[in-house]
Amino acid sequence: MLNETLKQRRLEVEFILGSGLDSYMKQIANGLENPLYLKGHRIIATVISDGGDSGCSADVRIYNVSMQAMNVLSTFGVPDNSVNKTKMYLYAGNVDEKPMSLVYEGYITEAYIDMNTAPDISLVVASNTAVLARMTESLPFSYRGEIAVTTVMQQLAQKASLRFNGNGVNTILRNPYLHGSLYDQIKKCAEAVKYHGLSKKESLQFGPVRVVFERVILPKSQA
Secondary structure, X not given: OOOOOOOOEEEEEEEEOOOOOOHHHHHHOOOOOOOXXXXXXXXXXXXXXXXXXXXXXXXXXXXXXXXXXHHHHOOOOOOHHHHOOOEEEEEEEEOOOOOOEEEEEEEEEEEEEEHHHOOOOEEXXXXXXXXXXXXXXXXXXXXXXXXXXXXXXHHHHHHOOOEEXXXXXXXXXEOOXXXXXXXXXXXXXXXXXXXXXXXXXXXXXXXOOOOOOOOOOEEHHHO
């Protein structure tokens, strides 16, 4: 049996409210900080960070958030095009650790107020890294002749507001034509050369199927 000492950990969450809030929601959000930083709360988080076509995801439950903040973040009755522009950052570390480490960043896909835990009401948030690229329309891309696949992927990553790492790939595309959403174009570009594009922590990692991608934890000061 391992002889380990339990340590107190700390989780903190930051939200950058989406730009698509309607006039009613802007009234509710009046006076609310943006970015909205939540610390000192009881937080339960599950992060799935395997990347791949589906991206990384996080399910977070935050207790005792103000009703104003929960109403603004709730996706009930809110169009998807505004919900998915609200970004979430999850930080983790020891109680006395400074700075905190950024362990996840992505866009909200669903958020609701859970009254079943009263009097400790909680806000439940689901998030994904690839959802914005899936919903972002993009003009078709075509090129006559040869072009490096990393050049194309770099342009697509920039449109999707993703950092890009080509991992030394030097494959050439010939007369490529890509259409659909940004997500569709990234996926088709990767499949054309039998490589994988992995969306991890708001970065597009591109390389062979067997490449092992290191999960980089950024200090909050570098986020």
